Amino acid sequence: xxxxxxxxxxxxxxxxxxxxxxxxxxxxxxxxxxxxxxxxxxxxxxxxxxxxxxxxxxxxxxxxxxxxxxxxxxxxxxxxxxxxxxxxxxxxxxxxxxxxxxxxxxxxxxxxxxxxxxxxxxxxxxxxxxxxxxxxxxxxxxxxxxxxxxxxxxxxxxxxxxx
Amino acid sequence: xxxxxxxxxxxxxxxxxxxxxxxxxxxxxxxxxxxxxxxxxxxxxxxxxxxxxxxxxxxxxxxxxxxxxxxxxxxxxxxxxxxxxxxxxxxxxxxxxxxxxxxxxxxxxxxxxxxxxxxxxxxxxxxxxxxxxxxxxxxxxxxxxxxxxxxxxxxxxxxxxxxxxxxxxxxxxxxxxxxxxxxxxxxxxxxxxxxxxxxxxxxxxxxxxxxxxxxxxxxxxxxxxxxxxxxxxxxxxxxxxxxxxxxxxxxxxxxxxxxxxxxxxxxxxxxxxxxxxxxxxxxxxxxxxxxxxxxxxxxxxxxxxxxxxxxxxxxxxxxxxxxxxxxxxxxxxxxxxxxxxxxxxxxxxxxxxxxxxxxxxxxxxxxxxxxxxxxxxxxxxxxxxxxxxxxxxxxxxxxxxxxxxxxxxxxxxxxxxxxxxxxxxxxxxxxxxxxxxxxxxxxxxxxxxxxxxxxxxxxxxxxxxxxxxxxxxxxxxxxxxxxxxxxxxxxxxxxxxxxxxxxxxxxxxxxxx
Numbered sequence: 004x005x006x007x008x009x010x011x012x013x014x015x016x017x018x019x020x021x022x023x024x025x026x027x028x029x030x031x032x033x034x035x036x037x038x039x040x041x042x043x044x045x046x047x048x049x050x051x052x053x054x055x056x057x058x059x060x061x062x063x064x065x066x067x068x069x070x071x072x073x074x075x076x077x078x079x080x081x082x083x084x085x086x087x088x089x090x091x092x093x094x095x096x097x098x099x100x101x102x103x104x105x106x107x108x109x110x111x112x113x114x115x116x117x118x119x120x121x122x123x124x125x126x127x128x129x130x131x132x133x134x135x136x137x138x139x140x141x142x143x144x145x146x147x148x149x150x151x152x153x154x155x156x157x158x159x160x161x162x163x164x165x166x
Numbered sequence: 167x168x169x170x171x172x173x174x175x176x177x178x179x180x181x182x183x184x185x186x187x188x189x190x191x192x193x194x195x196x197x198x199x200x201x202x203x204x205x206x207x208x209x210x211x212x213x214x215x216x217x218x219x220x221x222x223x224x225x226x227x228x229x230x231x232x233x234x235x236x237x238x239x240x241x242x243x244x245x246x247x248x249x250x251x252x253x254x255x256x257x258x259x260x261x262x263x264x265x266x267x268x269x270x271x272x273x274x275x276x277x278x279x280x281x282x283x284x285x286x287x288x289x290x291x292x293x294x295x296x297x298x299x300x301x302x303x304x305x306x307x308x309x310x311x312x313x314x315x316x317x318x319x320x321x322x323x324x325x326x327x328x329x330x331x332x333x334x335x336x337x338x339x340x341x342x343x344x345x346x347x348x349x350x351x352x353x354x355x356x357x358x359x360x361x362x363x364x365x366x367x368x369x370x371x372x373x374x375x376x377x378x379x380x381x382x383x384x385x386x387x388x389x390x391x392x393x394x395x396x397x398x399x400x401x402x403x404x405x406x407x408x409x410x411x412x413x414x415x416x417x418x419x420x421x422x423x424x425x426x427x428x429x430x431x432x433x434x435x436x437x438x439x440x441x442x443x444x445x446x447x448x449x450x451x452x453x454x455x456x457x458x459x460x461x462x463x464x465x466x467x468x469x470x471x472x473x474x475x476x477x478x479x480x481x482x483x484x485x486x487x488x489x490x491x492x493x494x495x496x497x498x499x500x501x502x503x504x505x506x507x508x509x510x511x512x513x514x515x516x517x518x519x520x521x522x523x524x525x526x527x528x529x530x531x532x533x534x535x536x537x538x539x540x541x542x543x544x545x546x547x548x549x550x551x552x553x554x555x556x557x558x559x560x561x562x563x564x565x566x567x568x569x570x571x572x573x574x575x576x577x578x579x580x581x582x583x584x585x586x587x588x589x590x591x592x593x594x595x596x597x598x599x600x601x602x603x604x605x606x607x608x609x610x611x612x613x614x615x616x617x618x619x620x621x622x623x624x625x626x627x628x629x630x631x632x633x634x635x636x637x638x639x640x641x642x643x644x645x646x647x648x649x650x651x652x653x654x655x656x657x658x659x660x661x662x663x664x665x666x667x668x669x670x671x672x673x674x675x676x677x678x679x
Contacts, residue, residue, distance in 0.1 A: 026448075026467060027448045027449040029449030030430065030446065030447075033432070034430055055449075064451055065450065065451055068434065068451040068452060068608075069431075069433060069434050070433035071431075071432035072432055087354075087552065087602075088353040088354060088595070088598070089353045089354045089510040089582075089584045091586075091595070092510075092511030092512040092584055092586045092587075096594075124392060124433065125433075125435055126351060126352070126353045126392065128177060128355070128356040128359040128392065129177055129178055129181050129356070130354045130355070130356055130511065130582070130584070131213035131214060131356070131516025131517050132182060132213055132214065132216070133511060135181065141180070142180065142394075143181050
């Protein structure tokens with residue numbers, strides 16, 4: 004889930020301490036923090052640097068290199084639209100246009116009510132049933148414009164029921 | 167005895183609603199007081215038929231294709247549980263279905279047949295027999311068997327696997343590593359994903375054999391984070407393999423050690439390049455390393471490392487079970503064995519097609535693919551991912567093997583075939599090739615980092631008619647610079663699709679005014 008959760012420096016340190024013994028622990032630590040709280044908070048950078056005996060610049064360099072890691076809280080749901088060739092062949096250019104217009108945001112943005120964040124992705128490996136999108140950890144195939152709207156409203160509905 | 171009903175659990179089946187179908191079948195059976203057992207199998211690879219529900223009968227497994235929730239009641243009314251074949255979704259005996267029957271399923275023999283995380287299912291169909299033989303053999307014998315098979319790296323570079331293993335075996339070191347490249351980033355490819363989701367023990371077995379062959383005790387699977395289903399299934403399978411003694415400090419009672427761990431990537435296409443992948447595994451930015459030294463000599467954490475693609479490791483259990491020669495009996499020329507091809511994009515019958523090398527591209531797209539999904543004429547095909555050339559109709563009779571493709575300036579890569587109908591704007595595709603490189607370049611070498619940015623700009627100028635002729639020459643020059651001057655295949659091959667558009671579809675790159 005991409006829902007941003009509460010965190011403290013202590014809770015972040017617990018995550019780091021549980022993984023820092025691993026060879027090449029940087030990515031596992033970053034994944035664990037983002038899985039837990041939805042993004043990598045600024046204060047975590049210094050904590051990771053100190054724990055792994057690296058500079059903050061090095062940690063920042065790793066975070067900024069990978070598209071997956073984010074430094075701002077995401078919306079309640081993260082929608083990723085595949086922009087790669089197999090999906091292009093099945094109309095993903097109009098799908099991404101439609102997604103941006105219907106959500107009222109561009110890539111790397113979050114709706115004002117913090118329901119949805121929108122990101123591009125380059126291949127979900129669902130290329131025989133394109134176009135594909137991912138909402139949180141679920142991948143959806145053969146996403147027509149209507150199916151996109153239905154998926155979005157289903158997630159909206161679920162959120163209303165939860166709240 | 168309860169009737170066994172199979173509902174696939176791979177990403178594509180799930181993306182088309184397979185979980186809901188499984189639940190509805192369970193509920194409907196309960197309501198009708200029918201005794202059924204639902205098994206979540208992998209996919210057969212006939213992905214356009216998903217969700218493909220199968221029922222086990224005395225006459226084999228009967229399939230019902232593209233099932234939607236609305237079909238459930240009528241399916242039961244039409245005798246689903248008895249395998250009756252009257253319902254409109256019924257495709258009959260699944261293994262006799264031509265798409266499947268015409269294939270040479272060596273690597274994907276179990277895909278869709280078994281529950282992917284059942285060790286019992288795996289061992290009942292030849293699973294771990296290769297490992298058994300490898301434990302009895304000495305390392306050189308294993309490497310020789312792989313050489314005999316003629317297996318070449320299935321990730322795209324097609325380097326002979328046996329020679330790579332020999333180099334690692336011959337390089338003395340206290341610590342060596344086995345690394346599986348599961349960063350399947352090429353659009354149009356999903357064969358690695360299918361191995362991991364449908365038959366993960368085969369990958370575990372292949373990597374363990376590699377460990378025995380070169381004296382490596384630690385393996386890592388570098389898996390892309392875009393594959394959440396594969397991640398879950400792989401971890402489950404690894405946990406079960408440890409519990410059953412196929413991994414750990416006493417592999418199958420041999421006294422030999424092999425440990426295996428999945429590491430997640432983080433959405434960076436470049437990390438599919440092996441040296442960039444190694445840097446990423448070490449916890450760094452995924453920057454490409456200059457070669458030499460080869461990873462086989464100075465690899466992960468500076469130690470000798472076998473880096474192979476999922477499909478390469480996945481071919482190993484067959485080779486060690488049936489012998490290298492049995493594998494080499496398939497294929498043509500210097501391309502031995504089978505290649506799992508993947509039909510994707512605008513295709514009617516998309517999915518996995520495992521065949522010996524040597525079928526023509528046209529046969530693959532027509533006989534298996536059935537043409538485009540939209541029904542409009544096929545215009546161009548991109549084979550081998552985003553770095554592969556767009557092939558026009560004049561090249562569709564090319565035979566699928568590494569050498570034939572190279573001869574026409576195309577690449578087979580990881581075997582992905584992405585089809586486009588006549589509505590595609592080839593100029594936009596050329597622009598995307600440069601744009602993708604701009605987004606995904608690791609930034610270490612200038613031709614790739616700057617060249618891709620300039621490439622997008624120059625293509626935009628050509629398409630808007632600004633000094634079109636001069637910019638056309640500039641683009642040609644830029645492509646050559648990137649090919650000759652880049653450190654790795656990312657910058658070095660990005661121009662291939664661009665050049666193919668310039669050569670075969672020039673009017674589409676220049677005509678948009």
